[in-house]
Amino acid sequence: LNILYGILKPDSGVIQISGKNLHKGHSPKKAIRQSIALIPEDRALQGMIANYSVKNNLTAINMKQISKRTLISEKREKTLAQKMNDKLSVVPNNIEYLINDLSGGNQQKVVIGKWMVENYQLYLLDEVTAGVDIGAKSEIYEILGSLSKSGAGVLLATGDIEEAIGISDRIIVLFKGRIAKEVDPKNVTKDEILAYIMGGEKVAKHT
Numbered sequence: 001l002n003i004l005y006g007i008l009k010p011d012s013g014v015i016q017i018s019g020k021n022l023h024k025g026h027s028p029k030k031a032i033r034q035s036i037a038l039i040p041e042d043r044a045l046q047g048m049i050a051n052y053s054v055k056n057n058l059t060a061i062n063m064k065q066i067s068k069r070t071l072i073s074e075k076r077e078k079t080l081a082q083k084m085n086d087k088l089s090v091v092p093n094n095i096e097y098l099i100n101d102l103s104g105g106n107q108q109k110v111v112i113g114k115w116m117v118e119n120y121q122l123y124l125l126d127e128v129t130a131g132v133d134i135g136a137k138s139e140i141y142e143i144l145g146s147l148s149k150s151g152a153g154v155l156l157a158t159g160d161i162e163e164a165i166g167i168s169d170r171i172i173v174l175f176k177g178r179i180a181k182e183v184d185p186k187n188v189t190k191d192e193i194l195a196y197i198m199g200g201e202k203v204a205k206h207t
Contacts (some may be wrong), residue, residue, distance in 0.1 A: 001124040001157055005038040006031045017122060037115035039108075041126040047111040048099050055081035055095040057110050062117045080117065088113045089139060105136020112143055122153040129163065141167050161190045173197055 002008040004015060006027040015022045017034070031038070040046040049057050058081045059066055066076040081095040088109040090102070099107055108128055115123065125144070129137045144167065148154045158164055164171050165185045173181045173196040181196045 001038060001126050001155070004031075004124055004155075005036060007038075035118075035121035037120040037123050039112050039115065039123065039125045039128055041130065043104075043108055043111050048107060050100055052099060053096050054085060054090060054099055054102070054110055057099050058084050058095070058114050058117075061114055065117060084113045084117060087116075088143065103133070103136065105132035105139065108132055108136070108140060109143065112140070116143075116147070119150065120152060122155065123147055125154065125156045127158060128156070129158070129160070137163075161193050164193070165190065175199070 003010050004017070004022075006022075006029075009024075015026075017036070022034075023030075028038070044050065049060060052060075055077060059077050062080065063072070065080055066073055078095065085093060085095050090106050090109050090113075099110060102110070112123075112125075112128065123144075128144075129140055132140065144154050144156070148169075156164075156168070165188065168185045171183045171185050171188070171193065172179055173183065173193055175197065180199075183193065183196075
């Protein structure tokens with residue numbers, strides 16, 4: 001995911017998104033211009049602005065929506081933040097609340113939600129349900145489902161096999177950095193996927 005977002009550079013090969021090659025100079029800044037969003041694995045260090053409010057976190061990357069020239073409209077900022085807060089069902093429903101004081105699941109909803117304002121074409125999500133409770137997981141799955149239904153691409157990296165089977169349209173199993181097998185979640189078991197993970201291409205060739 002970090003390669004797709006331009007944080008890391010590939011050693012070889014070509015990356016295509018919507019049929020277009022990503023150039024060698026691909027970077028996070030260019031990824032955003034190409035309507036690609038990344039929700040990183042470490043939300044505390046990379047996904048949220050610690051010690052700032054839910055409002056600040058939801059609007060920080062959406063300056064065009066809340067500012068005119070160089071001036072930020074407090075009214076627009078509050079309106080946008082409240083709209084997204086309601087849409088995401090963040091608890092408590094208080095946009096002035098410090099994001100640090102939210103539960104892990106609600107923090108993650110805010111981290112995802114800030115990218116939903118602009119309706120990005122591709123969402124890259126890295127272990128987004130790690131460290132959240134069952135209830136929050138269900139709500140995050142609903143958010144991902146709504147993104148998919150809206151026409152956006154949703155690429156989720158997860159080590160939770162049951163999660164992958166439960167919410168995916170397609171599953172690609174990696175082994176030593178390469179594609180070992182592409183499977184239909186409706187026609188595969190947890191044990192089969194685990195076998196591909198452990199044995200990679202050798203297992204895939206014997207199925």
